[in-house]
Amino acid sequence: MPNLKKILYIIFFSIVLMSCEEKSAYTEKKNLNNILNKLSSGNFYSCNLINKNKKIKSTLNFIPNNNVTLIYTENIIGLIYDEDKWNYGNSIFIKDIKNLYKYNLGDSYSEKDFNKKIIQKNSVLKFQNNILSVDIFKESIQSQYTCVELKKILSEAMKKEIVKNFLFQKNKDKT
Amino acid sequence: MINRIIISIIIFAQAFSHADNLYIPEIEAHYNFYYKNVKAGTMILKVKNKNNKIIASTIYNGNVLANLAGRGYREEISYLNLKDNKLYAEKYIFKDTKDNYEIIFNRNHAKVIKKDSSFDLKASSEIYDPIAMMLVLMFQFSEAQQSYNVVSKKNLKIYDYIYKKNFSMLVNNKKYTGYSAEYINDYKHNFFFFSEDHKNLLVYNSIKKNEKENLRIELIDIKKLN
Numbered sequence: 001m002p003n004l005k006k007i008l009y010i011i012f013f014s015i016v017l018m019s020c021e022e023k024s025a026y027t028e029k030k031n032l033n034n035i036l037n038k039l040s041s042g043n044f045y046s047c048n049l050i051n052k053n054k055k056i057k058s059t060l061n062f063i064p065n066n067n068v069t070l071i072y073t074e075n076i077i078g079l080i081y082d083e084d085k086w087n088y089g090n091s092i093f094i095k096d097i098k099n100l101y102k103y104n105l106g107d108s109y110s111e112k113d114f115n116k117k118i119i120q121k122n123s124v125l126k127f128q129n130n131i132l133s134v135d136i137f138k139e140s141i142q143s144q145y146t147c148v149e150l151k152k153i154l155s156e157a158m159k160k161e162i163v164k165n166f167l168f169q170k171n172k173d174k175t
Numbered sequence: 176m177i178n179r180i181i182i183s184i185i186i187f188a189q190a191f192s193h194a195d196n197l198y199i200p201e202i203e204a205h206y207n208f209y210y211k212n213v214k215a216g217t218m219i220l221k222v223k224n225k226n227n228k229i230i231a232s233t234i235y236n237g238n239v240l241a242n243l244a245g246r247g248y249r250e251e252i253s254y255l256n257l258k259d260n261k262l263y264a265e266k267y268i269f270k271d272t273k274d275n276y277e278i279i280f281n282r283n284h285a286k287v288i289k290k291d292s293s294f295d296l297k298a299s300s301e302i303y304d305p306i307a308m309m310l311v312l313m314f315q316f317s318e319a320q321q322s323y324n325v326v327s328k329k330n331l332k333i334y335d336y337i338y339k340k341n342f343s344m345l346v347n348n349k350k351y352t353g354y355s356a357e358y359i360n361d362y363k364h365n366f367f368f369f370s371e372d373h374k375n376l377l378v379y380n381s382i383k384k385n386e387k388e389n390l391r392i393e394l395i396d397i398k399k400l401n
Binding site: 046048067069080148150153154158161162165 | 210211213214215216238239240242243
């Protein structure tokens, strides 16, 4: 009988331990920290620009990023790049409820915590069949990328290192 | 009269035999580099030659993946001296996001200088930095030795090379003919391929560990080679 009690205790504590989700403390900003934890368990992609058109700079006055790192989860997408129109180096996009592959730009988190309710519909991202389309320079002018999933390349520690890029949204805060 | 002509011929011949006929071209070559087979950024190789003083540099500009491979941003500059048809390393500067140091060479002696410390390295023969070593393989291949002393990441290493001549490789969908040089260091297999049709320019470099590719560099464009 005492043995049965011990076994029950062990089973109970095992269930409790298993139900505890492993969470990393990236930042004191609570909402952003939750988002970053979700991203670190997402799917990581490296995306390269399709059709590098040198004329774009003269006609549209911006140069698209050649390479973008995309982190995919079902409801949020994290993007890491060199530059956008706000001089940011990364952004978080929230899934559009009405469109399966469409994501809208989420709140800024450079100076305050991320607010999931704030959605900026002036910048849109689409990700379907490993093709990324995103407009982070001019509204409705999409840059297209082909993406490769970094499945076996990244260890958990590497993923966390990549996610740490979101701690500094503004490029000037990086150094 | 005949004696004078003979003496003139001898003097002319001697002067000619001492001329530096090892030619180092001016180079600007652009490369893609891949981390574990995924494109991670670009590398630019530049070589300038002014009165046998050579300046060679490589600049890596990479993405998030390249950062993980330690090549997000890396700049290496090597200053070499061409004397008696031989390249000698004189100075080397290394800069990346984490480290910054300089090495002053004096044949078989090298002084590594950091911001607040310095130390000496000594070998039994000539010491090179990685960029100078690459230039030696490119331009002195006909006299290549089996082993070289190279300072890599501030440590003195001996690289034992294996060379293969006269074969072709497909790089970035283009066929190149040339020779390769390879060595193993810290369980990593380093392989370099040079194109004989492009003045022995580096075309391809790979670093493998346990037969798995860590890093690969492929030539994509030659901006200058003359």
